[in-house]
Amino acid sequence: MTTATRPRLLAFRLSPLATLATVVVLAAAIPLLYVVWNSLQLSAPQWAGLWTSRLPTLLWNTLSLSVLVAIGSVLLGVSSAWLIARREFAGRRLAVWLMVLPLTIPTYVFAHIYTVLLEEDGWLGRLWIALAGDGRYLPDLFNVWGAGLILTLAGFSYVFLLAHSALGVSTRSLEEAARIQGASRAEVFWRINLPLLRPAIAAALAVVVLHVLSDFGAVSMLQYQTFTLSIYLQMSGRFDYQAAAGLSLVLVLLSLTFLLLERFFRSRQRYYSTRQPRRQPRRRANGLETALIWGWLGVITLLAFGLPLAWMLSWSWVAWEERLIDAEFWGYARNSLLVAALAASVALVAALPVALYHARRRNLLGGVLLQLSSVGFVLPGPVVALGILSFFLAQLPLLYGGMAALVIALVIRFLPLAVQSQDAAMAQLTPSLEQASRSLGAGPLATLWHVTLPMIRGGMATAWVLVFIDALKELPATLILRPTGFDTLPVRIWIEASEEMLELAAPAALMLVIGTLPVLWILLRGERRSG
């Protein structure tokens, strides 16, 4: 009561909440500070050297790959979302699952499996030779098309998820109005549905492209030189941390430009509905349509999940028969689950003040903090790891060597996922409920505990799940920061795959898929409720 009557001199007082949010964001910005500090050590001639020798190729490689993956993801994601959201057909529920399941497979596993399948004696290679006569023109994945294909298969599900929920909301009155005016079905799609979908597609593309920019696993398996791979090689091959930092800074600027563009286009696209959104009724598909729909969805599923799963199962079976799945293997699985659960839980708590402050105060500081918290997404994993490593060694040497450095690096990498889910959930919550609670005498913490948190439970669960899935698959930071002798499934996949031990890499990849299934179920349950 006393604080309310005090005159407000500043637009934002540093309330405990603002302080907490600032602390979280500052911690998340440690790797960025590391990058900026190290790039400042680069002299002008060194910058010029980087500029002429590397940047043109890297920019071209990275941008062309991003564009390719963006196009591919929209093609697969929007087409499947449209069919599933707007048509009623046998097995529709299953189809939703099939479109999301590729999220359980990390990019480096995709890359590894497809390079093996496309060898002359791989499944696809043999099929190719049977059809084409010889293997001379067997497609090769070690180029932009290969990397594009792999990252599209691994990432289109994000577009699907967002497009699917956007399409679930009724736009029937607009569509009917257009039809009455004489527009054809195709025109309705191009002039009504697509523009309405644009914010969802833009948001999904942001996620997809940021994944491409920061991908390490697939591009290093395919030896496709993007910024992230080049930064890693610069660090580990030449011990040149400054050049690596310089390249990282360029990558950060690139990502920020992209994010700003995305926000700019999205902010000009606001559509308000006068009524409560209703669920879009789905038109029943006839037999032929059902067959066509399943034909298309079947092709996507086969490439993005069926083939990789079949490969994992068949090599896991070999491993099982050769009794290679021993106590050590279960240890890796346990380590992975433990680290991912820790990272997801810590991220959930760390994101709360940032999201809460942004959603409730709606001021400049809140906006700045929200943007800054996404820094982990625009920095490559190896760089985040290096920044955290240096920070721990310099400031917290006692905590170094345990799980803390690894967990914090993972939290920083995936904090944006948690912040954005929570922020979105809180944005939908009317403040009047909290005000009612406060007016009845409940303190801010009690209000948070008894009113806010229970109301945004769905958003919290989504936040936890998203961080968990990405942390479970995370490779580059884990490789650098894991405690001594502490191997996770991705680390083992990485090691066994580089040794060509397929029968050891496959069960680990399969375990990752299985470990992600329960949390995907939580995610899809929320999806079903809302759409």
Added chain:
Amino acid sequence: MTHKRTFPLLSALLLGSLLFSAIPALAGEALVIYSGRSDKFVKPVIREFTRQTGIEVTLHSGKSTALLNKLKLEGAATSADLYLSNDAGNLQKGSDLGLFRPIDAALAAPIDANYRAADNSWIGLSARARVLVVNTEGEWANRLDSVFDLADPALKGVLGITNSSNGSFIAGVTVYMLAAGKERTRQWLQGLKANVDGKVFNKHSKIVKAVAQGRRQVGLVNHYYIYRHLAKHPQAPIRIVLPDQGPNDIGVAWNVAGIAISRHSKRHAQAERLVAFLVSAAGQKMFAEMNMEYPTRKGVPAASQIPPAGSYKVADVPMAELGRQRDATLDLIEAVGMP
């Protein structure tokens, strides 16, 4: 009101997570090796060491270069007692960075001086030869006797090499650069680049397979990949060619896998016992035979399938140079723009 139950649960989970993450690493009793060598070759040797001495060992595996970075950044805080790498370049680099503590001269003595650092800060344990593999049924079966032949434009489309970030590839180029000169090596790389036309392999084993299946006629590989393939497919139409054996030729490029003791090891005596085991005749035989490599200790024979050491000419380049000249090699590779 389910949240009455979920939230205490949730907060317990969070508190637990935070506490758990904050536990610092407990200094275990086990000897820690940062190992860049394949697990399956190291583990059996380590197991034998533990059986004989009772000293437990933790293997922390990864890429050689990445682990060397970790060792450097960690400084005195490292938990690593030893560093094991498949590449003399990495070992010498670590030595130049002052990360290692020289090994007792008496301990290192049985190893040929060419295969260890001048100050014994690292010692080589097993050697591999950089050789050609040819398809015995193809037109190139008997026409190649030098790595420099690989730049012949006639080999366009039939040559298999790894991508240029491969450690063995880099080490090989360093040897050629030092033995045959920078300019000749640059022209040679340009020839290779033209011959492979962007299609390089990410694994040596795939090169051997491609040569065996006739998709390529010749490949540049480490010798053991050939014998590994022949062990699985004894009838495969492939053959090893030991290149550059003429009186004026440079000889075969060698590289060694080796071990070093971390400067900041807190279990130095035990680390030395492990080195002593690996240098002993029995340890040498075991370590090298796992991968059909050459033991670096004089008098310990290599696996019988491979051409005996001493039966052919080896390039006269001290292994330590592989580390010192690596940046120059990387510059050369980059300037040529090798894929």
